[in-house]
Amino acid sequence: MRPPAPKPPPPPASSSSSYSRREPRPENPLLLLPSCRAAKLSLGCPLLDRLLSGGLPAASVTEIAGESATGKTQLCLQLALLAPQSPLSASSLFLHSDLPFPLHRLRRLAPKSCPNILDHVLVAAAHSPAELLSLLARAQRLLSDPGRSPHRLPIRLILLDSIASLFRADFDASPADLRRRSALFFKISAKLKELAYRHQCVVVVTNQVVDVVERDAGNTVAWSSGRRVSPALGIAWANCVNTRLFLTRELDGDGAGGSARRRMRVAFAPHLPEQSCEFVIRRDGVFGIEPPQR
Amino acid sequence: MVVMVLFAISAGPTGSSDLIFLLRTAPALPPRLLIRRPVSRRSSADRPRPASHRSSSAGSARSSGSCCSSSSAPPPPRRRRFLAGGSDAGRAVATRRVLDMGAGENNPLGAQNAWDMLSEEQSQKHITTGSGDLNGILGGGIHCKEVTEIGGVPGVGKTQLGIQLAINVQIPVEYGGLGGKAVYIDTEGSFMVERVYQIAEGCISDILEHFPHSHEKSSSGNKQLQPEHFLADIYYFRICSYAEQIAAINYLEKFLGEHKDVRIVIIDSVTFHFRQDFDDLALRTRVLSELSLKLMKIAKAYNLAVVLLNQVTTKFTEGSFQLTLALGDSWSHSCTNRVILYWNGTERYAYLDKSPSLPVASAPYAVTGKGVRDVSSNHKRVRVT
Secondary structure, X not given: OOOOOOOOOOOOOOOOOOOOOOOOOOEOHHHHHHHHHHOEEOOOOHHHHHHOOOOEEOOXXXXXXXXXXXXXXXXXXXXXXXXXXXXXXXXXXXXEOOOOOOHHHHHHXXXXXXXXXXXXXXXXXXXXXXXXXXXXXXXXXXXXXHHHOOOOOOEEEEEEEOOHHHXXXXXXXOXXXXXXXXXXXXXXXXXXXXXXXXHOOEEEEEEOEEEXXXXXXXXXXXXXXXXXXXXXXHHHHHOOOOEEEEEEEEEOOOOOOOOEEEEEEEEEOOOOOOOEEEEEEEOOEEEEEOOOOO | OOEEEEOOOEEOOOOOEEOOOEEEEOOXXXXXXXXXXXXXXXXXXXXXOOOOOXXXXXXXXXXXXXXXXXOOOOOOHHHHXXXXXXXXXXXXXXXXXHHOOOOOOOOOOOOOOHHHHHHHHHOOOEEOOOOHHHHHHOOOOXXXXXXXXXXXXXXXXXXXXXXXXXXXXXXXXXXXXXXOEEEEEEOOXXXXXXXXXXXXXXXXXXXXXXXOOHHHOOOOOOOOOXXXXXXXXXXXXXXXXXXXXXXXXHHHHHHHHHOXXXXXXXXXXXXXXXXXXXXXXXXXXXXXXXXXXXXXXXXXXXXXXXXXXXXXXXEEEOOEEEEEEXXXXXXXXXXXXXXXXXXXXXXXXXXXXXXXXXXXXXXXXXXXXOEEEOOOOOOOOOOOO
8 A cells, every 4th residue: 555645735826727816925935844845756777866856846947958869758757657657646747749649658668567557647739829728727727626536636737848849830930930939938837837736747848959159158048969959948947947957968989870879967946956967768767878988 | 465376276187296486486477477277177066176376466366267266265175285385374385385395294395405305315235136246236235115127038047046036035124135025926937935945045055155144143032043033034926927927016005014124125027928829919019018117116216126037038029039028119118127037158248238327237146056156257157956
């Protein structure tokens, strides 16, 4: 028998989307401290958890950015399967915009010991920002009224696979379109953050990268596969996320079929120092490895 | 010697207040040389009667529209506080009172003279930011009674600085701090409590390092230096939409009236909810300017520092994209001081962009496991996890 999961702290304000007419009430951070420490979604590997100081935090939006085939979707699937058995004890909502949903990979990753685990993964497709917003509105109703499906665990993990592919079409590079795009970023991010806060969810968003030509400084640029890349969607989207994890790949030697060293780096986070950790993608998931002793 | 103080204040529903102030020490002039206001529609009974009108010629200046009405009618009771010198307090007293601009019955403006303001300002404490270089360019730290805006790219340390200030304001008075509490309004969800705990621990360890004999003193009513106490003295508001943000700031006045020991209000970040699609941009500008006026009023009335954290955006000007602070040019007038945080290579720098009294300057700082500190001599950023 699994130990009973710790109850999530009750949402301080009313959990309905409309703002209640009561006065705002201040919270006491001291009282939030134990729940903040407890409500973290472990990645399933102690090294990666150490990088993230326990796991992915609740009530916060984490972005995982990386080139294609660096393990972003794999990590998301792994999180979706870990959530029901973690202390969070939650179902997950997987919103994907890249077609098709990797069902085979999910089946392969599912542990054989728990055949019903796929019951706890809800999948929905969104092909444009407007669709995503309507999906989030439906998710809000689902989250605030969980009594509909009593056999399923409450949803406390929301995964959005590839926010960048939502914005690939319909937007030119003209300033007006860029402004419109930025406004949508903030709308989506505000909605995700509200869901994260009111229901203490972990929100994970994946992002693609673009090549960087000019000399950019700071933490947005990294080297991956021999080129300078930066997460897509620019500085506007970077303002919308709380934590950014950057997955990079360094080609070893000639790189043709050779081992690629993969690295997960914390680009910025309010609670983490900037450090990185190597990891590998195996058949059963994404795991961190210790750097080889030279 | 006649001192005539004439003023008519009409605070109508439009909120406009025309004020004419005439102070003379001279023989009474014939009435036609006195300043007259244009006739307003209001009855003379509503208008406050002017102050001590000694000259008998004032009686002859009785015209219904003039602001210097006769001395015959007694002033209506509710306007009594606008009268200087009362009825017959003596002309010399009236002179002295008017020149001495203390606030009170004699001085309805509540004006302060500059000498008082200077001495007050010099005794004002600043809130240290944790980094000596940063304090240096800010003139000692964040000033109370002023609105400071801090902007920067994501990841440069705005939230870290905000949290550091929320902790540093609580440093007890005997260790050089303000000993006050903090209000933290979080719009983005970046307030991680475990990081606040870490920063509180770092602050306490620095205090104990600087004042090594403090723990030997018996703490008679002093705050115990525990991170839990520091956490408990932050009033944390989490808001999820712009309507909630406006409501929180409106509520803040009442809240601050009840909690007088709050010395800093931090809003992280003030722009997040206003960057969504507003159908009516004029509404957005109006709402934002009202917000900033309220914040300035709060800062002055309750003698606390207001710190607004802002984001950057790219602006398309002159054919190229430039980084500027969000919310546009009209918002840039809303703050008294502005600090911009930026990257220079792999170093973080702070640039004082706007200040009423200090020159523009920039200084490096670092974000360590203990919080915001000076850049240490070894450039390898060793972080304490």
